Amino acid sequence: MKNIFKTSLAVLSLVFFSACSNDDYDIGDITTPSNLSVTAEVVGQTEEMPNGDGSGAVSFTASADNAMTYKFIYGDGFEEVSASGETTHSFNENGVNDYTVTVVASGTGGASSNMTTTVTVFSDFSDPETKELLTGGSSKTWYVAASQPAHLGVGPSSGEGFTAPIYYAAAPFEKAGADVSSCFYTDEMTFSLNENDNIVYNYNNNGLTFVNVAYTGDFGGDGSEDQCLDFGNTGDFSASLSPSTSGLPEDATTGTVINIAGGGTMSYYVGSSSYEVLNITPTTMDVRVIPGNDPALAWYLKFTTSQGGEEEEEFESQFNTEIWSDEFDGDALNTDNWNYETGNGSNGWGNNEAQYYTDAEDNVKVENGNLVITAKREAESGFDFTSARITTKDKFEFTFGRVEVRAKLPAGGGTWPAIWMLGAAFPEESWPGVGEMDIMEFVGNDPDRISSALHFPGNSGGNAIVGDTEVSDVTSEFHIYEVEWTAEKITFLMDGVPHLEFDNNDSTPFQEDFFIILNVAMGGTLGGNIADDFQESSMEVDYVKVFQE
Structure with a gap:
C-alpha cells in the first residue's frame, strides 16, 4: 500500500563545510554572488521523528547577493537548477541517511559561489502499484503518445484542479514536421527492475532529443525555438519513486513522482528530472513536470506502450x-x-x-x-x-x-x-x-x-x-x-x-x-x-x- 505522508516543516540545523567563489572568466561583466546562505527544513520533523515523517522530503531555501540562479547538487545522484533558490527534494533511500548537499549560486559572467551542507533524513516511501505498472514487473518501454490530443502541453503549476494543459496542448502528430518527429516521437524510455528490485531507466533518443527553447543553448542550439539537439545524457540511469509535494487533489494525481538521476529526461527536456505521475494504466501514462527555469509552469506529457504512437482505433459508435x-x-x-x-x-x-x-x-x-x-x-x-x-x-x-x-x-x-x-x-x-x-x-x-x-x-x-x-x-x-x-x-x-x-x-x-x-x-x-x-x-x-x- 502506498505510504504518503502529510507534511509539516521544521528547521534542520545545518553544518557548513565550505564556501568558495570562482570568477576566472574573461567574457562580460563578472559579478560574483556573495553572502550565500542556505537553510533546509526536513518535512514532518518532530521530537518523536527528528529526521522527518518518512517522506524523505527536505525543503531548501538559498539566497545570495547578485545571484541569478541556484544549482542544488543533492549528493544522491540528483541535481536541479532553481531561479528562485527555493525547492523541495525527496531523498529516496529507505532508512535514516546523511546526504552532502552542495548549492552553487551563479551570477553574471559565469562567476559563482558555493556552499556545502549535510542533511540527515528518514525515508520510508513505497508505491508498489505504480512501480509494477511502470516496469511491467520486469521491464517496459514507453513512447510519446503522438496520436493523442495534448500529448505535450503546458499550464500553470499552482492551484487545485490545474491538472491539464490550458495554455497550450499539441494536436495529434503536431510535432511531426521538420526534424522534430525523428527526435520526439521515436524516443524509447524503458523502466526495468534490477536484481535488487531497484528501478533502472534507459533513455534511447536515437541520436537527438527535443529540447525546450529555454535550454537549447546548453546543448549547442541557438535559443530561437524548441530544437532537436545532441542531449548527451542517454543510456542507463538510476531512478526512484517519491511522494508528490505538488498539493494536487487526490483524484488528479497518483501522488507519486518518478525521479531520474544524472539529469536524465523523459523525452521533451525542460530542465528537470522529476515527473509527477498523474495517471498510469498498463498501457498509458500521464505525467507533469515543473521546468527548471519557471516554477509557475507545469509541462504535461502523455506516454503509451505502443511504439511510434500509432493512431488509436477509430471510434465506433453504438448508434448507426x-x-x-x-x-x-x-x-x-x-x-x-x-x-x-x-x-x-x-x-x-x-x-x-x-x-x-x-x-x-x-x-x-x-x-x-x-x-x-x-x-x-x-x-x-x-x-x-x-x-x-x-x-x-x-x-x-x-x-x-x-x-x-x-x-x-x-x-x-x-x-x-x-x-x-x-x-x-x-x-x-x-x-x-x-x-x-x-x-x-x-x-x-x-x-x-x-x-x-x-x-x-x-x-x-x-x-x-x-x-x-x-x-x-x-x-x-x-x-x-x-x-x-x-x-x-x-x-x-x-x-x-x-x-x-x-x-x-x-x-x-x-x-x-x-x-x-x-x-x-x-x-x-x-x-x-x-x-x-x-x-x-x-x-x-x-x-x-x-x-x-
Whole structure:
C-alpha cells in the first residue's frame, strides 16, 4: 500500500563545510554572488521523528547577493537548477541517511559561489502499484503518445484542479514536421527492475532529443525555438519513486513522482528530472513536470506502450440508425423542427451576453444548403448586437443516441458560438438540475481550441466537466462535432477523435430527454471582450443528424 505522508516543516540545523567563489572568466561583466546562505527544513520533523515523517522530503531555501540562479547538487545522484533558490527534494533511500548537499549560486559572467551542507533524513516511501505498472514487473518501454490530443502541453503549476494543459496542448502528430518527429516521437524510455528490485531507466533518443527553447543553448542550439539537439545524457540511469509535494487533489494525481538521476529526461527536456505521475494504466501514462527555469509552469506529457504512437482505433459508435435530421436544403428555416428564441433572456441568459436574439433574416437564414446564424453589430432593444438562437424544444427531444453536427464557426474577438443540448424539463425545472451537454463551444478570443462540457448539480458554471482540443482552421473549414450519449458513458468528439469522456450513471440528469440548441452569443462570461472592429460573423451549419440503435 502506498505510504504518503502529510507534511509539516521544521528547521534542520545545518553544518557548513565550505564556501568558495570562482570568477576566472574573461567574457562580460563578472559579478560574483556573495553572502550565500542556505537553510533546509526536513518535512514532518518532530521530537518523536527528528529526521522527518518518512517522506524523505527536505525543503531548501538559498539566497545570495547578485545571484541569478541556484544549482542544488543533492549528493544522491540528483541535481536541479532553481531561479528562485527555493525547492523541495525527496531523498529516496529507505532508512535514516546523511546526504552532502552542495548549492552553487551563479551570477553574471559565469562567476559563482558555493556552499556545502549535510542533511540527515528518514525515508520510508513505497508505491508498489505504480512501480509494477511502470516496469511491467520486469521491464517496459514507453513512447510519446503522438496520436493523442495534448500529448505535450503546458499550464500553470499552482492551484487545485490545474491538472491539464490550458495554455497550450499539441494536436495529434503536431510535432511531426521538420526534424522534430525523428527526435520526439521515436524516443524509447524503458523502466526495468534490477536484481535488487531497484528501478533502472534507459533513455534511447536515437541520436537527438527535443529540447525546450529555454535550454537549447546548453546543448549547442541557438535559443530561437524548441530544437532537436545532441542531449548527451542517454543510456542507463538510476531512478526512484517519491511522494508528490505538488498539493494536487487526490483524484488528479497518483501522488507519486518518478525521479531520474544524472539529469536524465523523459523525452521533451525542460530542465528537470522529476515527473509527477498523474495517471498510469498498463498501457498509458500521464505525467507533469515543473521546468527548471519557471516554477509557475507545469509541462504535461502523455506516454503509451505502443511504439511510434500509432493512431488509436477509430471510434465506433453504438448508434448507426438516423432517426432525425435537418440538412437545410430549403430556402427558410424549417419551423417544424426549430423554434426561434428571441430577446436577451433577462441578463443574457445568466451569462451577461451582449446580443439580442431575433428571428430576422439578417440573423438566421437558410441558403446554399446551410443554416447561417449571423451575429452583427447593430442596435436592437437597447443592445448593441443582434444574433439568433434556435432550439428543438417540444418538437424533437430524445434520450440517448449520437448527435452529429457539421459546421464552420464565426471569427472575431467576442464571438461565442455553441452547439449544445438542454434537459427537456427546462424551464419548468431549473438549471443545472435539468443537465446541460455542450457538444461544442468556441471563443473568438481563444481561437486555437474548441471545448465540450457537462453541467449538472455540483458540476456547473466554473466547476463544469470540461474537455478541449487544439484547433487551427475551424473558422475557415467545416468540421464535425459529435456527442455519443449512453446510460453509462458520454463521449464528445471532433472529426471522430474523442476529447472528453464521462462515466454516466443513474445519479445524473443525463438519463432523460434533451433538446438541441444552436446559437451565436457575443461577449458575456465566456465570450469576453468584444473587438472594437467587430462588425459581423456567421456560424454555418451543413447538417444536424441524430442516430440511435
